[in-house]
Amino acid sequence: MSLTFLLSLGIVLTIIFHFLGVYAGAKKIVWIAIILIWVAVISVATSEVKPKAYDEIKQMHGKYSDTDKLIKEAMPEVSVYEMIVIKNSYLKHEPNE
Numbered sequence: 527m528s529l530t531f532l533l534s535l536g537i538v539l540t541i542i543f544h545f546l547g548v549y550a551g552a553k554k555i556v557w558i559a560i561i562l563i564w565v566a567v568i569s570v571a572t573s574e575v576k577p578k579a580y581d582e583i584k585q586m587h588g589k590y591s592d593t594d595k596l597i598k599e600a601m602p603e604v605s606v607y608e609m610i611v612i613k614n615s616y617l618k619h620e621p622n623e
Contacts, residue, residue: 589616593616
């Protein structure tokens with residue numbers, strides 16, 4: 527999934543929750559929940575992966591040029607989102623073999 531798609535999905539869900547809050551008469555509560563959800567998702571997506579993931583990156587390194595490029599751009603600290611992109615790039619080539 528691309529970052530643009532995920533952000534678009536988040537914006538659409540935010541709008542839907544806003545109108546649900548307007549309908550239920552709880553706009554403040556809904557907006558507090560929306561803000562907390564956005565903060566949590568951004569925090570998780572930008573946090574650094576666990577050390578086990580770096581071992582997985584070492585195994586993927588050197589097999590495919592586009593995956594290597596993504597690994598080089600992401601290093602030295604790889605975020606969860608970057609790890610997902612790297613893994614998707616690697617898995618895109620694996621079924622071909």
